[in-house]
Amino acid sequence: MKLLLIEDEEAIAVSILNYLKSEGYICETVPNYIKASEKISVYEYDIVLVDLTLPDGSGLDLIRELKMEKKNTGIIIISAKNSLDEKILGLELGADDYITKPFHLAELNARIKSVIRRRKFEGNNETRFNEIFINHNDATVWVNNKQLKLTKKEYDLLIFFISNKNRVMTKEAIAEHLWQDNIDLSDSLYFVYTHIKNLRKKILEKGGNDYIKTVYSVGYKFVDL
Amino acid sequence: MKLINKITLNFFLVSSLIILISGVAAYFFLRHEVDEKVDYKIYDEKREVIRRFAENYSEMTSDYKNLSIHLNIEKTTFTNRYWEEIKDTLIPAPRKHKHSRHKPPLQSYRQLRFNHTINGETYVITLRKLLVDSEDLIEALERMLIFVLSFLLVCLGIMNYLMSKKTWTAFSDIVNQVTNFNITKGKALELPHSDILEIKNLNKAINEMTEKVGRDYSALKEFSENASHELQTPISVIQSEIELMIQEDSLDGEKISHLQNINQATTKLARLNQALLLLTKIENGQFADFNSIQITELIDKNLNNFTDMAELRNISFDKNYHSSPVLKLHSHLADILIGNLLKNAVKYCSESGKINITVNESSFSISNPGAELKVPPEDLFNRFKKADQASKSLGLGLSIVKKICELYNLKIEYLYSDQNHTIKIYF
Numbered sequence: 001m002k003l004l005l006i007e008d009e010e011a012i013a014v015s016i017l018n019y020l021k022s023e024g025y026i027c028e029t030v031p032n033y034i035k036a037s038e039k040i041s042v043y044e045y046d047i048v049l050v051d052l053t054l055p056d057g058s059g060l061d062l063i064r065e066l067k068m069e070k071k072n073t074g075i076i077i078i079s080a081k082n083s084l085d086e087k088i089l090g091l092e093l094g095a096d097d098y099i100t101k102p103f104h105l106a107e108l109n110a111r112i113k114s115v116i117r118r119r120k121f122e123g124n125n126e127t128r129f130n131e132i133f134i135n136h137n138d139a140t141v142w143v144n145n146k147q148l149k150l151t152k153k154e155y156d157l158l159i160f161f162i163s164n165k166n167r168v169m170t171k172e173a174i175a176e177h178l179w180q181d182n183i184d185l186s187d188s189l190y191f192v193y194t195h196i197k198n199l200r201k202k203i204l205e206k207g208g209n210d211y212i213k214t215v216y217s218v219g220y221k222f223v224d225l
Numbered sequence: 226m227k228l229i230n231k232i233t234l235n236f237f238l239v240s241s242l243i244i245l246i247s248g249v250a251a252y253f254f255l256r257h258e259v260d261e262k263v264d265y266k267i268y269d270e271k272r273e274v275i276r277r278f279a280e281n282y283s284e285m286t287s288d289y290k291n292l293s294i295h296l297n298i299e300k301t302t303f304t305n306r307y308w309e310e311i312k313d314t315l316i317p318a319p320r321k322h323k324h325s326r327h328k329p330p331l332q333s334y335r336q337l338r339f340n341h342t343i344n345g346e347t348y349v350i351t352l353r354k355l356l357v358d359s360e361d362l363i364e365a366l367e368r369m370l371i372f373v374l375s376f377l378l379v380c381l382g383i384m385n386y387l388m389s390k391k392t393w394t395a396f397s398d399i400v401n402q403v404t405n406f407n408i409t410k411g412k413a414l415e416l417p418h419s420d421i422l423e424i425k426n427l428n429k430a431i432n433e434m435t436e437k438v439g440r441d442y443s444a445l446k447e448f449s450e451n452a453s454h455e456l457q458t459p460i461s462v463i464q465s466e467i468e469l470m471i472q473e474d475s476l477d478g479e480k481i482s483h484l485q486n487i488n489q490a491t492t493k494l495a496r497l498n499q500a501l502l503l504l505t506k507i508e509n510g511q512f513a514d515f516n517s518i519q520i521t522e523l524i525d526k527n528l529n530n531f532t533d534m535a536e537l538r539n540i541s542f543d544k545n546y547h548s549s550p551v552l553k554l555h556s557h558l559a560d561i562l563i564g565n566l567l568k569n570a571v572k573y574c575s576e577s578g579k580i581n582i583t584v585n586e587s588s589f590s591i592s593n594p595g596a597e598l599k600v601p602p603e604d605l606f607n608r609f610k611k612a613d614q615a616s617k618s619l620g621l622g623l624s625i626v627k628k629i630c631e632l633y634n635l636k637i638e639y640l641y642s643d644q645n646h647t648i649k650i651y652f
Contacts (some may be wrong), residue, residue, distance in 0.1 A: 016381070016466075019469060035551065083511075104468060168472055170467075182567075183534065184618045185496070191534060
């Protein structure tokens with residue numbers, strides 16, 4: 001899986017790079033428009049993460065370039081602006097997703113996974129993790145071939161966990177993934193805890209394993225046993 | 226009191242005083258002039274009488290009958306020392322009809338008495354001149370003077386008033402403009418043109434001042450927005466670095482809890498920054514375009530985000546849609562508006578309570594049961610005012626709601642009755 005990160009802030013680029021490398025991606029990073037344009041015209045990438053405000057140009061033009069060359073590349077916009085208009089424009093140009101700074105790396109990772117899934121398994125979008133089988137098209141989850149009845153949030157939570165398996169995820173990252181900023185941080189601990197408790201219970205009921213490990217005071221980790 | 230009225234009143238007061246003084250002065254002046262003339266005439270007569278006496282004193286009385294001056298000559302035995310006396314005196318007028326019952330009116334005379342010795346005989350001579358004519362003259366002059374002065378005063382007063390009024394309209398125009406000046410609208414003042422130096426100076430000063438205020442204001446706005454933007458990057462870095470660090474297996478409990486503290490603070494900082502950024506963006510008018518949004522649909526859509534939170538605390542929603550009004554709002558702001566109100570209602574709703582959402586043709590209200598506010602209700606929509614200062618919430622949710630309402634000229638109010646908090650928005 002080859003990724004290109006177009007980000008002018010070196011510090012951010014480095015931490016994203018570290019996280020993605022440990023996820024097993026082959027990842028390159030460029031700090032400006034010219035270099036990015038060079039890279040995308042020469043190499044093929046599965047995913048391009050593009051910051052819209054570059055020192056020498058707009059990330060939107062890079063998206064246009066990618067689309068002109070008809071490359072089958074997934075595009076995720078990284079923006080500091082949180083502007084709805086920009087988001088709509090980017091998505092109209094053909095970007096797959098839009099994420100606003102500051103974001104949790106786990107969130108970015110989950111978004112990348114989701115884009116890869118959508119592009120790779122056109123029409124047959126499924127994930128298997130040991131005894132857990134997820135059909136993303138109709139949002140159903142099966143454990144040992146028995147269907148789980150999950151709420152929307154529990155389903156989102158499971159996908160988020162599986163996307164970030166073997167990683168410690170903070171309660172804050174989980175809470176913001178599930179509710180964005182519609183929840184107060186002070187309440188999030190309780191809500192996240194309750195959802196995880198229910199999800200774990202439902203998986204165990206169908207004879208699944210308990211993959212969700214609590215990491216003291218910080219959050220949770222979905223561990224492949 | 227209006228300045229123009231004050232000026233006019235002062236004008237009248239001072240002018241009246243001047244007219245009064247000059248009237249009195251004119252009277253005495255005239256009086257003096259006339260008296261002088263009369264005295265001059267009497268002394269003239271006196272010389273004439275003495276001259277005639279020297280010629281032939283026995284003819285005197287008959288000769289003077291036709292003069293305007295009464296002459297009375299009496300012989301006296303008293304003194305031969307010379308004396309004379311001039312004074313005003315009152316003497317009853319001669320009766321027109323001999324047996325009239327009315328007492329005759331007194332007439333004012335100027336009278337000169339002196340003794341005159343001729344041929345060893347002393348006479349007391351009285352010359353008396355009727356003053357009626359001159360009195361009338363003074364009175365007439367005085368009346369005319371007062372009339373002319375008063376007329377002048379009134380004319381000047383009216384003229385002054387009208388001219389001042391014209392001059393001051395520019396001034397009140399300026400005051401109006403300055404009063405209605407709204408820095409957030411970013412519209413420059415259109416001050417009236419004037420050829421009066423003072424007004425010109427005033428216009429110049431006001432224009433310079435508002436321009437400076439405007440510049441400072443936009444610089445400040447720009448600064449807040451830039452500052453918030455610039456903060457995003459370091460916050461991102463901190464957040465990402467923490468996430469990378471906590472992946473390490475070698476961390477012990479103490480280090481992890483330190484990291485968790487940093488993580489919590491950073492997340493809060495990130496949210497705070499985003500909320501402030503949103504407020505600045507609204508203030509900077511960056512949400513100019515709008516869509517037609519059906520309020521009930523908007524509520525239902527946003528409600529989905531809160532159902533699980535509500536369920537966990539056994540809170541139920543009671544929706545009363547009597548109408549489905551359509552508003553022209555920016556869709557992002559509309560989501561934030563309703564989202565924040567729902568979030569607030571769910572957060573402060575008492576356990577197992579019922580949140581009531583009512584939509585009418587012209588209003589939307591959301592109410593939740595809960596304990597009375599500890600802060601004054603008027604502070605509720607202010608930035609960083611929280612129901613409980615110790616709470617970990619940002620205290621910006623309702624001020625964002627207020628800001629959005631202000632942007633669209635929607636009236637928002639808060640009510641507390643029967644243990645129920647209600648926030649109502651009128652459109």
